[in-house]
Amino acid sequence: MFMPTVAHHADYLCQAVARLGSESAFEVLARAKALEAQGRRVVHMEIGEPDFDTPEHIKRAGIRAIEDNYSHYTPSAGIPELRDAIADYASRFRGLTPAYARENVVVGAGAKPIIWNLLSAILDPGDELVYADPAYPAYASAASYLQAKPIPVALLESRNWRLDLDELAAKVGPKTKAIVITSPHNPTGGVLTRDDLERIAELAQRHGALVVSDEIYSRNIYGPTFNSIAQLDGMRERTIIVDGFSKAYAMTGWRLGYCVAPEAIAKTVTLFNNNTFSCVATFVQHAGIAALTGDDAPIRRMNAIFRERRDAIVAGLNDVPGVSCTLPDGAFYAFPNVSQVTHDDRHLAQWLLQECGVACLGGSSFGAAGAGYLRFSYAASIDDIRWAVAQVREHLPRYESPAR
Structure with missing residues (x-):
């Protein structure tokens, strides 16, 4: 009896799939949610999503x-x-x-x-x-x-x-x-x-x-x-x-x-x-x-709160030894320089999530020029921002960068 050979499913995929990139924020979000499901406190600074309700x-x-x-x-x-x-x-x-x-x-x-x-x-x-x-x-x-x-x-x-x-x-x-x-x-x-x-x-x-x-x-x-x-x-x-x-x-x-x-x-x-x-x-x-x-006041109010959060996170990050951060003029992201801490920003981002409960992204996930940086979304409350920065300041001295 003839039994056709069943190819591995990957064999059916087009070659063009290899040219597709991915948005790592959603991958980190899934890992952060898994930690939360275990009862861990996690501050979500990985995803570019306002934490406000729709007006x-x-x-x-x-x-x-x-x-x-x-x-x-x-x-x-x-x-x-x-x-x-x-x-x-x-x-x-x-x-x-x-x-x-x-x-x-x-x-x-x-x-x-x-x-x-x-x-x-x-x-x-x-x-x-x-x-x-x-x-x-x-x-x-x-x-x-x-x-x-x-x-x-x-x-x-x-x-x-x-x-x-x-x-x-x-x-x-x-x-x-x-x-x-x-x-x-x-x-x-x-x-x-x-x-x-x-x-x-x-x-x-x-x-x-x-x-x-x-x-x-x-x-x-x-x-x-x-x-x-x-x-x-x-x-x-x-x-x-x-x-x-x-x-x-x-x-x-x-x-x-x-x-x-x-x-x-x-x-x-x-x-x-x-x-x-x-x-x-x-x-x-x-x-x-x-x-x-409709009423534009809620949008202006959200932006004013983002400004307060920006000032808080940038000041906090600049107080962490080995970390420096410019003051962003727009959006709701801080992009601190961590090149004095590690040569592998993605590894550091993974460590911060696992060890500190702070979800963020490695800058190199956005391109080669982002290497040596982290991205923090400050679409989080002032209390969460202060807790996250305190966690980074407390635990970062024991971080060990992987061997090159």
Whole structure:
């Protein structure tokens, strides 16, 4: 009797899977939850998630939409009412005239699917995607999968985690399809200045490149008024803004993001939406309208609390021997330098979780330029931050770095 040979399941996977990266925050979150299940106290500083509840008026809008039976399919780009609200908000917030139209807006189930579908729309094999290093992993992962070439450009601690503009100029060239900028930045909290943006704009225009401007943390800023590269002359036509509701409105689990792009690109991103997740849950989109058009006071209040937490964690980390930390200008991450403590930041992060109950990430998980650093999300209470820093200060002297 013929018995077919059953291949190992891995043999069925496509080769392209090897080009995919991963977001280690969710892996560390799972390990931290497992420790908590054992009765351990763990402070969660690994995941980029506001610890606040979604503001009440946004929740009520979502519940009301469910009760009103907004639970059916919608257009793949999003319901017109939300696209109009996003176009109006994106224009007003950035001071852009004439205003964007709904045709420029594509809604997605979080910013990550938008990033994937956007890069799928613009990148051909062999194209180069220039991006800041360290970086949010989704950009390099998607570019690699699409057989484009990710080109990292170092962020400099000496510039308070802003781009090395000379290195950027050297790496942008004829094969550059797009430059990715994230300001405020994950994982470092750096914020690009107007002068930085003008230099980037000049390079993009000279080489005919697009700019993907990830502005998901644009409401989490502690310094001067937020600047978008789309505000600069000649840049609106070649800039794609990536934004969403997770960070500013404490809506991570709602899964609602968007891009604002030139119309032809927006249409193609919509086509990818249609072929992947079809559409975003209708009641979630109605909650998004409430977020953009309702009371803004809760968002400002959350940001003020983030500022207090930032000051507390940075002061605390700078009081730990062998650790130094710059003061982030935006987002809600501290990115301390631990190179005097260890050559293996991921090992140190694992040790801090296991031995101290402090969940954080090794900087090298965000790229080669993050080696020697840790990322702490300060989306935790002041009490938790103080406890976590005290744990690090008390226990770090007995840490042993692994042999090289």
